[in-house]
Amino acid sequence: MALFLNMPLCFRLAGRTAGAVALGPKRGTAFLTRRLYVAVSTQNQLQFKLDERTAHSSLDLFKKDTGVIYRMLGLDPTHVQDSPLRFCDWAVVFADSRIESGRHYWEVTVKKSQEFRMGVADAAMPRDECIGTNSSSWVFSYVQRKWYAMTTNKLVPVSLVGKPERVGLLLDFDAGWLSLVDTQTSKVVHTIKTQFRTPVCPAFALWDGEILTHSGLEVPPGL
Numbered sequence: 001m002a003l004f005l006n007m008p009l010c011f012r013l014a015g016r017t018a019g020a021v022a023l024g025p026k027r028g029t030a031f032l033t034r035r036l037y038v039a040v041s042t043q044n045q046l047q048f049k050l051d052e053r054t055a056h057s058s059l060d061l062f063k064k065d066t067g068v069i070y071r072m073l074g075l076d077p078t079h080v081q082d083s084p085l086r087f088c089d090w091a092v093v094f095a096d097s098r099i100e101s102g103r104h105y106w107e108v109t110v111k112k113s114q115e116f117r118m119g120v121a122d123a124a125m126p127r128d129e130c131i132g133t134n135s136s137s138w139v140f141s142y143v144q145r146k147w148y149a150m151t152t153n154k155l156v157p158v159s160l161v162g163k164p165e166r167v168g169l170l171l172d173f174d175a176g177w178l179s180l181v182d183t184q185t186s187k188v189v190h191t192i193k194t195q196f197r198t199p200v201c202p203a204f205a206l207w208d209g210e211i212l213t214h215s216g217l218e219v220p221p222g223l
Contacts, residue, residue, distance in 0.1 A: 045104075045216055045217065045218055046097060046099065046104035046105070046106060046202075046215055046216070047097070047215050047216040048095040048096055048097035048106070048202060048213070048215045049064065049065040049066055049095065049096050049215075050065045050066065050067075050068055050093050050094070050095055050096070050204070050213065051065075051085070051093065051094050051095060051096040052065060052081075053081070053083040053085045053086060054083075054085045054086055054087060054092070054093050054094040054127075055068070055086065055087070055092075055093040056086065056087040056088070056089075056090060056091045056092055056093065057086075058070060058071055058072070058073075058091045059071070059091055059092075059093050059206060061093070062210075063212065065096075066212060066213050066214070066215075067210060067211065067212040067213065068093055068204060068206055068210060068211060069206075069209070069210035070091060070113075070206045070207055070208050070209060070210065084127070085127065086127060087127050087128075088127055088128055089128050089129075089130075090128075090129070090130035090131075090205060091205055091206055091207055092130060092131055092203065092204065092205045093203075093204050093205075093206075094121070094123075094201045094202070094203050094204075095201050095202035095203070095204075095213070095215075096201075097201065097202065097215075098123050098199040098200070098201055099120070099171065099173055099199060099200050099201065099202075100173065100199045101173050101174055102172075102173055102174070103170070103171065103172045103173075103174075103219055104170075104171045104173075104219075105168060105169070105170045105171075105181075105217050105218065105219045105220065105223070106168070106169055106202065106213060106214060106215045106217060107166055107167065107168045107169070107183060107213075107214040107217060108166065108167055108168075108169070108204075108211055108212065108213055108214070109165060109166045109211060109212040109213075109214070110142065110163065110164075110165070110166065110167060110211050111163075111164075111165035111166070112209040112210045112211070113142075113206060113208055113209030113210060113211050114142070114145075114163075114208055114209060115142065115143050115206070115207040115208045115209075116141070116142055116204070116205060116206045116207065116209075116211055117130075117131055117132050117139040117140065117141045117142075117150065117203075117204065117205040117206075118139060118140055118169065118202075118203070118204050118205075118211070119131065119132070119137065119138050119139030119140055119150075119169065119178055119192075119202075119203055120137070120138055120139075120169075120171060120178060120200040120201065120202055120203055121136060121137035121138070121139075121200060121201060121203040122136035122137065122198050122199070122200055122201075123198065123199045123200060123201050124136075124198065125137060125203075130205060131203045131204075131205050132150035132151060132153065132205070133152070133153045134151075134152060134153075135151065135152050136198075137151060137203060138150075138151045138178050138192045138194055139151070139203065139205075140158065140167075140169075140180045140190070140192075141155065142163060145163070147159075147160045147163075147180070147189075147190075149180075149190055149192050151192065151194070156190075158180060158189060158190040159189070159190070160180065160182065160189045160190070164182065164183065164184060166183050166214075167180060167181065167182070167183060168180070168181030168182075168183045168186075168220070169181065169202075170188070170219065170223055171200075173196050173200070176193060176194050176195045176196055177191050177192060177193045177194070178191070178192045178194075179191040179192075179223075181220070181223065186220040186221070186222060186223065187223075188223065202215075
């Protein structure tokens with residue numbers, strides 16, 4: 001049985017330590033269930049872009065909204081459109097696609113970041129929470145040169161040595177699992193098992209550098 005490790009969150013939000021951020025009251029989430037996402041086909045080639053309306057103001061999208069870069073001072077507030085979909089306290093961004101069934105695979109170039117999380121989260125997740133800290137998100141975290149599987153703010157060490165330039169994520173919605181894939185060997189490194197009760201979106205958090213997403217990919221043979 002894997003042991004959950006409790007470790008302090010050391011991520012930064014717009015140049016401040018996470019512990020120094022005073023979280024405001026929870027916003028209502030009813031509107032999120034009415035959000036119009038890009039339709040997901042029943043096939044296994046999920047195609048998505050990052051949704052600017054969800055991106056925290058410290059995150060800037062690039063390369064036709066497939067990449068995201070962290071800016072410590074944040075974007076000029078006058079350039080950020082006010083949106084109830086936007087994450088208000090944490091450097092998080094969602095993809096614009098909602099997943100309700102099937103097996104889906106995408107990859108992420110991570111070589112230019114040393115502190116990030118990536119995975120999936122309920123489409124209606126509260127916008128004042130961070131992915132990995134609640135029971136409605138399932139992510140893989142890279143921090144202090146180590147990998148972890150993370151949900152409900154508990155971390156399980158992942159035995160992925162070093163940090164490859166690019167990693168894969170394989171989601172089986174119906175079976176209830178999310179896997180981290182070594183793209184060099186096309187093998188599963190670690191799997192998070194759960195039961196998805198509501199539609200989920202690819203989700204990302206970033207505290208330095210940049211990451212680039214690659215969707216529209218077929219599930220690699222053998223996975």
